Structures are given as C-alpha cells and as structure tokens.
Amino acid sequence: MDLDLAQVRAFVTTADTRHFGHAAADLGLTQQALSKRIARLESLLGTRLLERGHGAVEPTPAGHRFLAAARRALAAADAAVSAVRDDAGPLRVDVWGHLYDPSRTLSEILDPPPDQPNHTEDLPAVELGRARDLPAVVAALLRGEIDAAFGRVHRTGLPREDELAHRIVRLEPVDALLGDRHPLSGAEQLRPADLRGSRLLFPAAAHRLDFLRHFAEDFGIEGRVEAVNLGAGHLLTELRDTPDTFTLFPADARLPDIPGVRSVPLIDPVPLYAWSLIWNPAAAHPRLRDLLQALAAKARTRRWLEYVPSRDWLPAEDADRARTPLTAEAAGDAARPAPIR
Template sequence: MDLQQMRYVVAVAETRNFTRAAERCGVVQSSLSHRIAALERELGVRLFARSSRRVEPTGAGEAFVAAARECLAAAERAAADAAAATGVVRGRLAVGVIVTTAAVDVPELLQRYRARHPDVRVVLRSGRSDDLVTALREGDLDIAFLGLPEGERPSGVETVVLDHDEHVLVVPAGHRLAGASRVTLGEIAEETFVDFVAGTPARAQSDRAFTAAGLVRDVAYEAGVVELIIRLLERGLGVALLPSAYIGPLAAENPALALVPVVDGPHRVEYLAWSRFNPGPATRAMLDVLGVRRAGDGPQGPPSGTPGRRPPGTP
C-alpha cells in the first residue's frame, strides 16, 4: 500500500467515477483501476461496488477513505514541516470568507501572501460563518474571516477580533426615508424587508435586534447572496439592514441606494479564526502576514495595522 493508491481511492470515492478520478489524478483510467484492484487484493476486501453505470464505496471503502484522508493530510503536513525547517513555506492553505467581509481586503491580502510564499497553494471558499467554523473544526479549512452578532463568539477555534460594526438601513434612493438623519427599529418595523436566509448568522443579527425591541417585521425576500439583496433594493422591492463597513463603499458608488443610520440597530463583530489543533506552516505564515500573535507568542489581541484593512464605511 502506498500514498498514491490512497489518493486514487479518495478520488474515486469523491467523484463516483473511475474516468473522472483518473483525470483528477493525471493518470490513465486503466492504471488507476489496476492500482485500486491490487489494493483490494492486498486488503482482502472490496472498496467499491461497481456496475456499468454506478460506482459507490462499500462499507469497507467508506472506512478506508476516512483513514486515507487522514494519512494523506499527515503526509502533506510532514512535507510542509520539513520544508518549513529550511525556511521555505509550502503546502496548502484553505481560506474561508463571508461575502460581507470588510475588516480586511481579502483579495489584496491573498496577493501579498502569494508574493511572500509562492510555493503555497491557496484555495478560497465563501460561505456562512457557522459553516466556516464547522469546516475549521473538522480540518477542511485552515483560516477564516467571519461575521457574527455582537455577543456571540465562535467556539472550538482560535479567534481574534478584527472589527466591530453597526448595521445601517439601506433603502432605494426614492424611498421616503432616504433623506432621514437617523431612524429607530420601531420606525421601520412596518417596512417590507429584504434579508439573508433565515437561520444564518447574517440574518440572525437583524432578527435578534427586532426581537430584543419587541418588534415583528415582514421579511418578504430572502437571498443567499448580498448581490441579489442589492439588486432587489435597487428595484424598490424593500429595505434592508446591512453592515455599514461593507455597504458604505458600495452605496457611495451607487446612486440607486441611500443609507440611514439606525439608532438601535444590529451590531456585528468580524473575527479572524483558525484551528486550535497545531496550525501548519502555511497557516502560521498567514497569521504572520496579518500580524496576529499566536498562543505562546505573548499577549494576544487584534492585529495592529493589519495590512489591507479598510476603515469602516460611514453612511
């Protein structure tokens, strides 16, 4: 048994197809099939149930794939640690980000990181804060930029607070409140709202603020991405509450939108988070680029002078 056989098995399990698995691994299908068959003979079990149209892992195959992933990750980590001992950072860095991140200019940060560490393969994944935290705990991500309601902190991961922000009311330019100096939640509770999908951290920030104020609102339009929320607002279909640091710069360039401060509106905290379990060289290098002190480095606080950080936008 060798690592390459493990890679082949994992590829087949993930693609459910020998041809696609061979393409992913850069080998001809006959070679991949032969190596997997040899491994099955060595183990004395069938790893995959095959038919002319379907390929699925057997029970033994699922057990093998789980352990194979751990072995492959350990091998990758060993190679990265060996390179790091010579002063070269290699390996893979998986970064998670919420789409409304504003405390750090993530594309600019990744550009600087690549300039310093060109041998690291960086992959980027966007998603919900709760899903990104789960991915960190399970080892699918190395580092993530999150946004959570004030008073809620990610659990099971290391964190640093990047910024505190408040939501503003976003309305179409012709809306009756477009010129208001400020509003309260009570004054806007009867409006038709556009918001993120119920149950997500991004939605919870506004829901909790209205609940705390004893108010009920109508969320008629739910969207999974902020771009759709903005397009719905531009069409005059409703109003929204969005983080000021994110929406401020966008609204300044969009005459179809107006921002109004909310006296008792939602607040959010942006976090940088990473796995507690022995971060690898690529993760440590990213924390160094961000100026983050790790456990054992001394008192930890927010990154000072974080490169690429944008000041909060003001409505």
C-alpha cells in the same frame, strides 16, 4: 499494517470525485491502474471501501469511516515531503462572500496603511484566490488545494466541521442600507426593531445567507425579497427602486456610488458580522501560525473582537465562538498540525 500511500490517494481521490474516470484523470492514471490500486487496498484492509454502480461511485460505510483518517495520512505525508524539501511555498488563501468585500480585511494585514502598525514583517508570501462559497472552500481545503480561507463560517455550510478548524478574527458592525424613498431613510440611527414593517432584501437565495436569516428571525422581520447576486451596484439599485425594502451591509465595506441610497448605523443592539479564518489542521502550512498571529495583533490594535452581549447582537452559534478569543498565543496553538489518529 503498512499502507501504500499511492493506493490511499487513489481511494481518496475517487471518493471525492465519485467517478473513476475523473479520479484517474486527476492522478494521471488509466482507469485500470486506478482500479487495481483500490482493489489492493481493499484486499489489505479486508473490506470493500467503494460501491461501484452505473457510472457512480459511493464510499461504503467502511469507506466513510476510513476517509477522514486517510485524508489526514495523505496530508501528513505531503507535509513531511515539504519539510524535507524546505519548500512549503506561499500561503494559499481563498476568500469568499465577495459582495461584502472580504479581501479588505486581509489587505490590512498584508498591505497595511502607512499610519497603522505593521504586524506582517515575518509573514510569508501569500497568494489570494477567490472561492464561490463556503462548501467550495471546504472541498478545496480537504483536497489540499489551498492552505486557508477567509469569510463567514456557519454550520449549515460546514458539513465536515470535525476535520477543519476555524477562528473568528473580526466582528464587524453592520449598517442598514435604505433607499431615499424608504420611510426611515432620514434617521441618523435605527434599532433593528424599527425595521419590522419593512421587507429584508436578500442579495441571493435566502437559504444561502444564514446571517440575514438569523437577523430576520430574531427581530421579527417577516417580509422578504430574494434577488440575484449581480454585485453591490445591482443590489443598491434594487433598494433605490423598491422603497419598502432594506438590507444589511458590513459598516466598513466599500460600496459603489449609487445615488439615492443611504447607510444608517444600527444600535440597541448593534448587529455584528463574524469573519473567520478556516484551515485544515492535519495539513497546516508551516507559516499559517504567523498569519493567525498577525490577525490577532491587528484585532487587538483595531478592537476587531469586541463583543458585549448587552450591547451587541450575534447569531447564537457566532456568540458561542466569540467567547474563545483569538490571542497571539492561542493563534500559535490553533495552527499546529493535528496528530494523526
């Protein structure tokens, strides 16, 4: 059976937007032409793929089963066209989790300081963009709008894990941020257990911040305060003005100069924040492997992936992933496009 990729693209776009009008606009078609393409595909497959309701569209069970493979087929077709044209273009990489300054890690790869080894001689041009959060990244990867993304990957924000690949590329120690009026602000170092009598300040809704939730659960931090994410300056001001609160922040992240706030290293154990690269193997950019290998080389020289379970703490799912090291060889294998099944 030979599929018409124009019909497949019409179905995938409609399934993603859940709206005939929006899908037609995205594809530059009339709604009538879009409907005809999907109807012909359904006739060819012998089953209905979409349920049409009052303004809403939902994939049928057969449509859901067809959707993942259909995306991979489209990605493979797009990659084939790019290969013939030799026009893969720049590597499009989005970052998310902006409060914790994710772009500084990629900047060490793309624009390393003069005193550090340069592993980027063979990298293609990279276009950095900003994404709102992990679900937005997942959607953009599946639509082919970006080639990769960098930030914190966690299961609750990754509903389509079977279609995407990700590797931890940096494990960053985390400090406690305290206002000067906090009872522990004078300490040179703190253990996570020392913070049990304090309230953990979440810089956004707690359900969106899995790292802080896992930390609170594992170390018995019962008090919580949720704030609105208005940037690092606002967060530090909240800490300064609320003496019994603390929050966690990656140790190397750049912080605004707000008087009255201290950063205190955590030990016994040292919490580690896992940064990952995520991509769609079915549509891997031909130069993605070079970026992964540059990250692996930087991780080796900067010791970014050191994790000692007796000394360090990671959420359980991160600890599982940290056991698969990102080596240059593994990076090359990981970035190979997945076969179409």
